[in-house]
């Protein structure tokens with residue numbers, strides 16, 4: 001990393017003398033004639049050591065050092081003032097801005113050795129913790145910048161990693177404990193080679209730069225050297241929490257424009273590792289950035305989609321396994337964008353979730369699904385259930401329950417005909433708040449279903465606390481069911497567990513008769529999947545109502561429907 005010293009003095013002859021003195025030093029020397037110019041340099045160049053005169057036109061040297069300290073706290077700062085300048089000494093002490101106080105005229109060898117010491121102190125301070133080889137963010141970016149501006153950059157790589165499922169782990173053990181744990185297992189100054197440096201970016205994320213001596217063959221080895229300690233110490237404090245990491249990395253190429261580019265590519269690879277099934281090493285590929293750009297295009301188009309009414313709903317029937325009648329349907333959003341064509345919910349829901357947009361989209365879905373339902377079944381004595389997906393982010397909106405209530409009133413639908421599908425991951429995140437919201441929803445008379453059951457964080461322990469009516473066994477359990485007895489047993493147990501708790505079971509993603517027969521044998525209640533029908537546009541749904549006529553409700557439900565109609 002380049003070591004740069006800035007000398008500030010209003011006397012040109014002094015600056016010239018200093019430049020001569022340091023001409024053969026390993027440092028780059030910059031100079032400025034006053035505090036204002038010096039600050040401009042400090043803001044743009046990563047200065048390691050600042051040496052300033054005290055008495056200058058404008059700000060004093062002590063004032064300059066104080067301002068410089070707030071810009072680059074890790075920089076070493078020295079005052080070089082005229083002899084007997086008591087005021088300079090006092091002010092520097094009061095401002096706490098100078099590390100050293102030297103007097104003119106200086107002794108050449110003393111000045112050189114003071115500057116060497118200041119440089120060594122700066123090296124230490126670049127690390128967030130002096131005993132650990134952990135740079136802070138600014139120093140890290142500087143270091144990467146430096147390394148990629150050298151020739152032959154193809155044997156440099158930036159690695160980005162963090163704790164998998166950080167939010168949940170942090171909830172479980174507390175942020176303090178997790179932070180201490182990560183600090184404990186971070187490399188010390190001696191534990192890794194000098195070619196490897198790590199930085200800590202925030203509570204969870206680490207970044208590292210690796211400089212290889214020769215070709216990239218040993219890159220994987222170096223990467224695992226770097227994260228090995230984190231993986232080895234994976235059980236946190238004897239608790240049953242185990243830590244795994246997601247790792248992304250990017251090898252520099254001659255086209256790598258800047259440190260920020262390289263780091264953000266490693267970050268992109270890390271994000272891919274994060275969303276993959278198993279915690280993994282992901283090597284950055286250029287299509288990942290293309291995907292990111294596509295995401296950006298989707299995000300900007302999304303803003304108009306609702307206003308321009310580009311969304312429609314498709315409906316997929318849920319069939320009662322015992323008698324082939326229609327239990328209900330799941331409303332699934334489709335986006336027919338004027339500029340992008342058909343966009344899958346997989347490609348835009350998670351983007352809408354990043355912003356407030358999901359609240360309005362979700363509200364539109366609920367309103368449209370209920371409107372449609374009343375149009376189809378409002379006059380009939382049989383009332384199947386319409387299910388709507390609710391994103392975790394919507395539930396965090398404090399006005400959510402109110403909005404549900406007003407949609408129900410607007411269409412005068414029996415609240416029990418609406419079911420909200422909520423993914424499991426949300427429920428563990430903040431169990432207390434979630435329980436309150438779910439109970440408020442239940443109080444409206446709306447049904448609740450756990451979506452994607454089995455894919456989230458271990459969940460059986462709190463299932464009995466949740467006011468849910470239905471549990472949807474995720475497609476990923478149904479799909480491999482015919483592969484082995486073991487996989488079938490898992491499904492069988494999930495069904496039994498649900499029934500023990502008085503919860504109905506829906507199996508989703510049922511595609512063939514074999515799966516259907518097994519599920520029937522296990523006592524599964526409701527089936528959703530291509531075997532019966534894929535999601536269809538509203539215009540095609542009448543055919544399905546005919547094919548699977550909804551079940552005539554039992555006496556109790558019947559009365560409710562009657563009451564609703566006469567009201």
Ligand code: C2E
Pocket residue numbers: 316331332333344345346349362365389390391451452475508509510511528529530531534535
């Ligand atoms: P999901 O809630 O798990 O919905 C089921 C998905 O599985 C649907 O994909 C459906 O088309 C598909 N599917 C149904 N049966 C089968 C089958 O037998 N085999 C296979 N391979 N797939 C089947 P879709 O419609 O593309 O929706 C994807 C996801 O997008 C949904 O997953 C849901 O998480 C989200 N989503 C859809 N509509 C909405 C919405 O209105 N609001 C929110 N927040 N999310 C939505």
Ligand code: CA
Pocket residue numbers: 330389421451
């Ligand atoms: Ca769903």
Ligand code: CA
Pocket residue numbers: 451452472474475508
């Ligand atoms: Ca699902």
